[in-house]
Amino acid sequence: MGCPCELRFYGKKEKEIENAFRQCVARAKEFEHKYSRYLDDSxxxxxxxxxxxxxxxxxxxxxxxxxxxxxxxxxxxxxxxxxxxxxxxxxxxxxxxxxxxxxxxxxxxxxxxxxxxxxxxxxxxxxxxxxxDFGGIVKEYAADALVASAQKNGVEFGLINLGGDIAMVGPQADGSPWNIGIVHPTIKGATIAKIELSSGALTTSGGYERFIEIDGQRYSHLLNPKTGFPTDSMLSATVIADQAVVAGSITSIALLNNEKEGLRWLEDSKLPYLAITKNLDCLGTLARTD
Amino acid sequence: MKKIDPLLALTTAALSLPVFAGNPPTEKEISLRASSYKEDDISKTSVLSGSPERYKIDKTHFRLLTPIGSNWSTEINTSQEVMSGASPWGTFSGSDEQPSLIMSGATIKDKRTEVGVSITNYQDNASYGVTLGTSHEDDYKSRSIGLSAGWDLNNMSTLGIGFSFSDDDIEPTDAKKFGRIQQAKKQTRSFSVSWTQIINANSLLFSGLTYTNKEGFLSDPYKLRDTRPDKKSEWAASLKYRIFIDSKNAALHLNYRLYNDGFGINSHTVNAEWHQNISLRWKISPRIRYYSQSQADFYLDADDFSLPKTVNQSSDHRLSGYGAITAGIQANYELSGWKIKVGFDRYISDNHYGHDSSRYSHPALLDFNLTSLGIEYKF
Incomplete structure (x- = not known):
């Protein structure tokens, strides 16, 4: 999928888990084969x-x-x-x-x-x-599809993480929620927040992971089709929704707007969100208040 | 300018993606349910003769739902009911004008077997179904056919229409001995239209209208004197609202039904159910239902034997004006494809509960308990 992928399944029956895992990997390859821009026969x-x-x-x-x-x-x-x-x-x-x-x-x-x-x-x-370029939709949609496939194959506990688009198959094996770290936008390897989740999906969009540096100035890899220039948005947006594909579009659109419009868009979505502004302020319903 | 709700628009669009779309069933489903229905005995002071012991019905129900290919599914339902107890034969005015009952002996025993088979075809935005059914009792046989169609409009609304027809034969037991009608027929035609509207990601509203036309022998052959019109039209309108409340991890179901028929009965039914998810496996659903009806135009508190047999009259408690309250609870437990359901309901009825009740509370008005146990498996 052109990104690190992680499938975590837990269950009592080893064969069931193995079978579900194989089916999910096959399904992920199918998506890549069908929608990748880089493959000649997609x-x-x-x-x-x-x-x-x-x-x-x-x-x-x-x-x-x-x-x-x-x-x-x-x-x-x-x-x-x-x-x-x-x-x-x-x-x-x-x-x-x-x-x-x-x-x-x-x-x-x-x-x-x-x-x-x-x-x-x-x-x-x-x-x-x-x-x-289906990139902004298919990865999230694939995460949803893999969840459906895993659940259909009997997996009750687990998660699917396709390059930061995380969809829940179910909670952890003991029933407790997953603790998901949100990457710090400027300090490499650090997390800026932890979010607990046991169902639905969580996606994060940020312009920071793959930036373009010209004359010491960092430009987002997210490009505004109207101006042809990189967007001047907030640093990152995280959203929780029932479907990863929905969460992904909400965060992508938030990052394609300027910071003010992006924040308004997140607010209007009525979904739980975490926005990290250019001043590194954490805003939104998922931001810690203490 | 109308503001678009982004979450609603995206969720709606996402639901058309094949992973989420409402497709034909892909899993087989098998379920078995047993229930026990027991009416309370009638107060002995209200019974002039016969047994105060009322109906007890034990029912078992089996259901199999299976996909056939990618566009078809079939469903088979069979059930069997074993009934025993006594039923009211007639109502008389007692010394204090309060109606009293003549009951049958507690010897009625009957068995009802019902089989239904339906086939549904799924198209991209539509589904079409046919159901054939038959039901058999010692004194009652019924054959029915139902046709239904549903259209998915813009992913947010579903329009449904249905038609059903049933042809019934009535052959009362001991007809000669008690001078009952020996053979009779009844036909029922029913037309329905419904509209289901998704309001947002968490709620939907269903509205439906049904018209039913019954023709033939509509009286109760076991009563000493019971003459009803041989035609009846019925209208029923219903509204159902479903909302999932995220903060409570629970769903609220609210239903209302308004009913009116050619016998002159108007009724209102309101019920509310709260489906609380306790954990991934457990769900507890308390429910409450209120029902109220007015009496039929030809309802009498006590049978009047001075009227000619051709004049309509009935003292059947089901045609009196009364109200009823049901309170119940159901628990569901789910584990890898298995689902177990246990439920209990208590029903009580009285003329004091109704909105437009008869003068006297009918002594045969029911109170009953319903206990059920179900097991479901998907594979």
Missing amino acids: VTTSINRSAGKSRTTIDQETFALLDYAQVCFELSNGFFDITSGTLRQCWNSQTTELPSQIQIENCRSRIGWEKVTYSETEIFLPVKGMEL
């Missing part, structure tokens, strides 16, 4: 390869994911845009100087979810070089 690659040329046939699951992306796009006023990945050509870990306005405009001409047409069976990206 659905994503075949859609991207046909950009500006032809329609691509899609299945029901892909259609549902596109519909989900559409809702995210509308709710975020266009900030959450699964076509904005091409901006990485201007901003990536190799970038050593600020991209020029021409370079940015060139990228931006190939961005715009509103230009994409799709139906239950087909999708068409109208501009050559346009690219879809």
Whole structure:
């Protein structure tokens, strides 16, 4: 999945746990194979390869994911845009100087979810070089799918952690909740908060893990499709929801906005959240009050 | 401008993803339930003759639900009831004008067997079902067919419609000996429409309307004098509200039903259930129900033998105006595919409890206990 993954299952029957584990690993590989941008025969690659040329046939699951992306796009006023990945050509870990306005405009001409047409069976990206990136949805959706698969296979205690998107199969083996550490945004290896959870899912978005440094200035790896520039957001947002896919979209959208708008968005979501501001203040219902 | 609730919008969209979507059942489910229903004896002072001992019904119910392929499921239900006890034959005015009962002897014994099979087909946004059923007792046979369809509209609403028809034969026991009708027929047609609306991630509202038309022999053949119209139309409207309260880790169910029929009976039913999750395995659900009905137009406190047999009259307690209260509790225990349910309910009824009661409390109004034990397994 392009990230460290952790599956923790507990149960009395070793065979049952082993079987569930195997099924989950197979399911995770299936998702990666289907939606990775880096694999030559993935659905994503075949859609991207046909950009500006032809329609691509899609299945029901892909259609549902596109519909989900559409809702995210509308709710975020266009900030959450699964076509904005091409901006990485201007901003990536190799970038050593600020991209020029021409370079940015060139990228931006190939961005715009509103230009994409799709139906239950087909999708068409109208501009050559346009690219879809399901990264902001599929990892979380996969966490939910693995939980469903584990539960179906009889696992009652455990969790799924796909690169920080954590979905609960159930509590710890003794019935107590899991204690989840939230990474400190500036001190490497430290945690800034602990959150107890035994059901649902918890996701964290932060611009800090993979930042871009140009002339001593740190830029977030999260890119604003409207300006073509990295976002100037809060440092991190953590949310608890029933589904990891929902929690993930809420935190992603929070980080695509500026700090003030992001905080308002988290507040409006009515979900338990923890926001870490640029001043390193912890805000939200999950922040410790003592 | 209408503000969109982001959580609601995202959750709704997420629920269309295959992992969460409301698909046909993927697991087989088997359940066995046994229940014991026991009516309290009637006060001896109200019984002129016969036995004060009333009905006792032991019921066992078996259910199997299984998917067939990816778009179909079938459900089989069978149940058997063993009944014994006495039932009221007639009502007379006692010396103080209070009605008194003539009961049958405590010798009634009957067995009812019921079988139902249904098949459901699931499409992307719709489901269609057919149910065939039959029920058999010594003195009553019934065959029925039901058709139902549901449409999922924009993932937030479900529209349901249903139709059912049953054709019943009545053959009272000891008909010649007691001058009862020897054979009779009854047909029932029922139409329903319902709308289920998801309000947000934690609550939903169901509303339904049912119209039922009954034709044929609608009287009670075992009563000394009981003449009812041979046609009856019934309307029932119901509202059900379900809300899950996160802070309490519990769900509240509130139901209301309004009923009106061609016999002139109006009734209201309100019930509330609280489903409290205690732990991952335990759930305790206390419940309370209130029921009140007005009497039928032709209801009499005591049988009037001076009226011609063709004139409608009945002193059946079920047609009197009264109210009833039920309080109960159920405990559920779940463990890897197994679920065990134990429940107890106490029902009491009286004319004082009702909103539009008859003048006298009918001596045959019931009080009963219902105890049930169920076991369910999914695989």
